[in-house]
Amino acid sequence: MTLYYHFDETxxxxxxxxxxxxxxxxxxxxFQRLKHAPSVQGALEEALARVAGAPVHLYASGRTDSGVHATRQVIHFDPPTARSEKAWIFGANSNLPRDLAIRWVKPxxxxxxxxxxxxxxxxxxIFLNQLSRxxxxxxxxxxxxxPLDAPAMHRAAxxxxxxxxxxxxxxxGCQSKSPWRQMHFCEVNRFGPLVVIDIQGNAFLHHMIRNIAGALASVGRGARSESYIKELLDKRSRREGDVTAPACGLHFVDSIYDERFELPREPLGPNLLAFTGEWSGERALPDNARIAARRKLSFADALDPRP
Structure with missing residues (x-):
């Protein structure tokens, strides 16, 4: 995907x-649809249904919490009617609020x-580390x-x-059946007043990244030693954990799939960090059994209840 191209309308x-x-x-x-409050899924399904002229039910790569942002949330659905690329994107976006947009569509x-x-x-x-609000x-x-010591936070992470x-x-209140997750990398860097925690893994628990951010901030302020994160990890108890960082600083920036699907690549967000120049899927994934198994997993296999 390039930054500029014409949507097909035929x-x-x-x-x-x-x-x-x-x-x-x-x-x-x-993200998840709610009956009593505005959700990303609800807004998307209603906008897509207007374009399709029939109800649409979609699935997402991950469910973000209240107040959390996304620059590359990947969704999929089986459309009830055929529409062009331009019709799906322009049609849906014209029915979406200004704080939500579809960037691309691909069969x-x-x-x-x-x-x-x-x-x-x-x-x-993203922490904005400065005296004034x-x-x-x-x-x-x-x-x-x-003041946050980004190198100390990185070492602890x-x-x-x-x-x-x-x-x-x-x-x-996390509903995941297992607390085990695999983190591919966790980096902390300073870009002027911005201190950025960049983290990638196979999946995340409820509030997991915000809880990590809160603990790393304690290390960065000097309130805790660099061994603090390892100590928390070993305790395996949320009661021993640190504060949960606010949702406003968290951005879902990439969801990575097998190359055979050929999803568009685009600059990693948010635009506050566009100067870093990194694009989605640019880093090689770890060579491990979990990823190898997931590459071979089909949709039917994933839904098969048999062991």
Whole structure:
């Protein structure tokens, strides 16, 4: 995918479709559809149904929490009617609120599944580290006025890399059956006043990244030693954990799939970090059994209840 190209407006797209979605999560109560509050899924399904002229049910690569943003949320659905690329994108976006937009659409194989087929998910947590409160960036960063030692935070974060029990970093109400997750990398870098936690793994627990960000901030402020993250990890207890960082600083920036699906590549978000120049899927995935097995997993296999 290049930054500029013309959407096709003549060829009807048939079969399963994947879409790249971007949203500011400030006013949404998370991605998942809710009856009592605005959700990203609800807004998308209603807009797509207007284009299709029939109900649409979609699936997403991950469910973000209330207030969390996304620059590359990948969804898929089986359209009830055929529409062109331009009709899906322009038609849906004209029916979506200004804080939510579809960036691209692509036909995919029937065994593509945005959640079950994801090989990795990547987030960036952004602290604005300055004395004065943010104005222009206030909805997209977490303000920290205490000086943060980014190199110390980075060194502490390396304890998270690999496969671990992340019980100390999961929310009390997390519904996941297992606290074990595999982190591919966790980097902390400073770009002027921005301190960015860049983390990628196979999947994440409820509030996991925000809890990691809260603990790393304690290390960065000097309130805790660099061994603090490893100590929390070993305790395997949320009661021993640190504060949960605010949702506004968290951005879902990439969801990675097998290359055979040929999903569009695009600059990693948010635009506050566009100067880093990195694109989606640019880093090689770890060579491990979990990813190898997921590459071979079909949609039917994933839904098969047999052991």
């Amino acid at each position: 060829t009807p797209l048939t079969g399963r479709l994947a879409m790249g979605v971007e949203y500011d999560g400030t006013r949404f109560c998370g 995919v194989a029937d065994d593509f599944h945005s959640r079950l087929g994801a090989l990795a998910r990547r987030y960036r947590y 943010p104005v222009m960036e206030r909805h997209n960063v977490t303000w920290c006025r205490d 390396q304890a998270l890399v690999g496969e671990h029990d992340f019980s100390s970093f999961r929310a009390a």
